[in-house]
Amino acid sequence: MRNHKDTKTQRKAASRNIFAAFLCVFVSLWFQSFAQTRATVERYVSEHRPEILAELVSLLSIPNVASDKPNIRRNAERLREMLTRRGFAVEILETDVNPLVYGELRVPGASRTILWYAHYDGQPFDAKLWKQESAFKPILRDGRMEDGAKEIPNFSSLKTYPPGARVYARSASDDKAPIVALLAAIDALPASGQKPKSNVKVILDGEEEASSQGLISSLPKYKEKYRADMMLSLDGPLHSSGRPTLVFGGRGIATIELTVFGPKFALHSGHYGNWAPNPAMDLIRLVASMKDDDGRVVVEGFYDDVLPFTAEEKRILASVPDDPKELMQFFGISRTDKVGGSLQEALQYPSLNVRGLRSAYIGSEARTIIPDSATASIDIRLVKETDPDRMIRRVRDHIRKQGFQIVDSEPDDATRAKYPRIVMVRSGSGGATFAGTKAYRTELSHPVSVEITNVMQRTWNEMPVRIRTMGGTVPMAPFAETFGFPIVAIPVVNFDNNQHSENENLRLENLWNAVVTFAALLTM
Amino acid sequence: MRNHKDTKTQRKAASRNIFAAFLCVFVSLWFQSFAQTRATVERYVSEHRPEILAELVSLLSIPNVASDKPNIRRNAERLREMLTRRGFAVEILETDVNPLVYGELRVPGASRTILWYAHYDGQPFDAKLWKQESAFKPILRDGRMEDGAKEIPNFSSLKTYPPGARVYARSASDDKAPIVALLAAIDALPASGQKPKSNVKVILDGEEEASSQGLISSLPKYKEKYRADMMLSLDGPLHSSGRPTLVFGGRGIATIELTVFGPKFALHSGHYGNWAPNPAMDLIRLVASMKDDDGRVVVEGFYDDVLPFTAEEKRILASVPDDPKELMQFFGISRTDKVGGSLQEALQYPSLNVRGLRSAYIGSEARTIIPDSATASIDIRLVKETDPDRMIRRVRDHIRKQGFQIVDSEPDDATRAKYPRIVMVRSGSGGATFAGTKAYRTELSHPVSVEITNVMQRTWNEMPVRIRTMGGTVPMAPFAETFGFPIVAIPVVNFDNNQHSENENLRLENLWNAVVTFAALLTM
DSSP: OHHHHHHHHHHHHHHHHHHHHHHHHHHHHHHHHHHHHHHHHHHHHHHHHHHHHHHHHHHHTSOOBTTOHHHHHHHHHHHHHHHHHTTOEEEEEOOSSSOEEEEEEOOTTOOOEEEEEEEOOBOOOOGGGOSSSOTTSOEEESSOGGGTOOBOTTGGGOSSOOTTOEEESTTTTTTHHHHHHHHHHHHHHHHTTOOOSSEEEEEEESOGGGTTHHHHHTTTTTHHHHOOSEEEEOOSBOOTTOOOEEEOEEOEEEEEEEEEEOSSSOEEHHHHTTTSOOHHHHHHHHHHTTBOTTSOBOSTTTTTTOOOOOHHHHHHHHHSOOOHHHHHHHHTOSOOOOSSSSHHHHTTSOEEEEEEEEEEOOGGGOOSEEOSEEEEEEEEEEOTTOOHHHHHHHHHHHHHHTTOEEESSOOOHHHHHHOSSEEEEEEESSSSSSOOBOOEEOOTTSHHHHHHHHHHHHHHTSOOEEESSBSSOOTTHHHHHHHOOOEEEOOOBOTTSOTTSSSOEEEHHHHHHHHHHHHHHHTO | OHHHHHHHHHHHHHHHHHHHHHHHHHHHHHHHHHHHHHHHHHHHHHHHHHHHHHHHHHHHTSOOBTTOHHHHHHHHHHHHHHHHHTTOEEEEEOOSSSOEEEEEEOOTTOOOEEEEEEEOOBOOOOGGGOSSSOTTSOEEESSOGGGTOOBOTTGGGOSSOOTTOEEESTTIIIIIHHHHHHHHHHHHHHHTTOOOSSEEEEEEESOGGGTOHHHHHTTTTTHHHHOOSEEEEOOSBOOTTOOOEEEOEEOEEEEEEEEEEOSSSOEEHHHHTTTSOOHHHHHHHHHHTTBOTTSOBOSTTTTTTOOOOOHHHHHHHHHSOOOHHHHHHHHTOSOOOOSSSSHHHHTTSOEEEEEEEEEEOOGGGOOSEEOSEEEEEEEEEEOTTOOHHHHHHHHHHHHHHTTOEEESSOOOHHHHHHOSSEEEEEEESSSSSSOOBOOEEOOTTSHHHHHHHHHHHHHHTSOOEEESSBSSOOTTHHHHHHHOOOEEEOOOBOTTSOTTSSSOEEEHHHHHHHHHHHHHHHTO
């Protein structure tokens, strides 16, 4: 029995050893495979830089502010053509607003499908603030404009580029570069004897900078098209350290606008000051009651839904290489709010931010009046656990507790006569009527999260920065809710790209690296 | 001795009786004299209404916004001519800004001199909001526009006017009507066999609505011209009850603008909300700390300089026929601040009023940002006892106690790095550089206050409403300080004249009564 037992144990040990050996071989092959992909794709890129850049420049030359319908349509047509050229089956999907460009590339033998998301519209801007002829006439600079970089003339004839070169144009980073990089990756694979391992679905949003309403409202209609095993979002910048970055969640947003009413018309502050109540002061006292001196929200229950972090989550949050001192210096601030022990922890909580204040006039326009009203515009960032409606309800309850009557429109005489303090509360997200955008988060322990982390680590030979929930809002939650699939954002563009601002730019190095990253993900 | 004593006592009693009898005769004559003046002037007015109105309409037809230099000059020239026609020695006094019109009418045998003040400039306005072709093309309506009154065409050919008729034009009430009424009173006296008893000096300000800087800065230069025994200011409306009104003081004003600094540039509220401090919130918490929930200022020492009212002052304050319920209904408010037990008491205290708030954007312009700064514009109304500089010092001390570093200009990087809370404080009055305007008050017990009160009471057969200190600010304090003479304001225009707003108007009845009031004061 004992022998028999020993034999059994030996056999077990042997099979374990064999399994371990196979695993080693498999893992090292897998490692090697990503290293190889990187090497071959980098070679491809180094030989095709002018063509890749030319395709980007050509796409950037089509104006793409969401409200410019004819040019939005031109962008969509161009993208249809760019995808078709790569063998995609392409459709322009009409929505209530701007069209979506949808493409499908079937890979024989593929066992799963990845839905890639990007957007082709860009932020509106003030043309006067651009240091070039037009935001839609891309130029190349030999570095960062703010550091004094000079324009490189006739760059289309170049074969190589200075190391820090950047292309300047609206949407250079946000979000046309990732589209061009993804298509370059698809070109690169066969050229280096490889091919995608998953079916590729691409959905290109024409209105991300104007709330993605078309995309979201089209979800029921095009549900079958969007179905996939995971979604990769190609939007947003790398971590400020410049290291490869993965983002597993985004905060949601709810907005709330408070208008406190005073006298029916502005009163002379001399004749009635000390007697007629001032709505600006009432608003100030109301909003002041919502937070403490350290920036923590004191609205009852505001943080209640947020679960404590696990030890692993704490470790990952702490591993993000933020440099708060440098950030504070860059921003010119010498204190921070005290929500969470660090920037990354702070972003895992909902926030309440006064984004705008308005009452009567200031400066040379100031008039000695008691204003008739005062308004505060507030945004509430949400995390996965905090439902927008519940959060707004909590704020409304808090407002009532401060002695205010909440109204939905300008109060009539009877309402004014009845309530000493009256505030109009309008809540939504972006516009006044659009309900809040929810947050989303794919757990870092999800197999897809682990797999993508590994692909990135193998490709770049370093652990990527993992952002559990980024602070900003992207329209991913409806996809997560509809399909239940994991969503991971793969940012590729430089942190200092002046996104949403004037003189937006893309470091070319980030474009070349993006092709490698996407190629690696296509072959995972 | 006893008899002698009795005789003495009898003599004393007799002389007392004689004195009393003389006093009675004198007083009744004096009474009668004002009743007679009123009767004769009213007769004169009733016979000259079209001419008086024509002179007003003609003056109102010259645009008079202080910044419109050519037209301001035309007004001054017209006034020079109007005064000259009445026998005044007239000079146009140049100042650093707009000219003053100064006239002197010497009365043979006069034992005192009265300086009459009015202004000929008018408030700027939005032309689109006037319900007539032009604010400088006067029209006549058969009542109050807001009550549906209709325009009376070709009113210049009329000899009589509907009872509630009003002339609509910029400065109809504020402040050209009093000038025309004073000149009509000067015309009326000789026509009814009377003449002024005091020398008449007239000073007409060309820039009252833009801070009276020219007038005030000209004080040292023209000191001898302005010297008089008293000053009567012909500005402002009657008490809302419509009763004859006297005003013995005006609050002063100091202004203070607070700009709190956040990050050097607006930050994405998603990426940094909960971490980067929000300047709008800091400003809100700072301003909220200045007042309690009942509108009382809690800045240390704010009310310390105000003396308790005497019993007589309390009585006079209480005698003002304010109707707070009606006012509250008119304004659409259902509570008042709790400074003083009544509106009149409230106006005897300094006030702190948030007149404007601004930070980033609201409504459809709102952007999801942490603003880079937030500004509150505040006016502090002063009473005679509260020195502007001392009051501003108290507010600055309060700001420091809230943990803010006060700066004079935008903070540099070193300042930003050093102080967690930074606020730029700019104080002044009106503009950013002009020091505060002080309050003034002539005691109600001053012989001139008593005399004018009596004249008004005799003329109109009722006690005038006596305003100890009105809420608004007029540029009288420098005159009171320079000459030490009593200053009393004699408002004559209707309360609901839309002063400083669009569709300014004057009830004609108020114009006719003003001629009587001024004639009575000219003969006192």
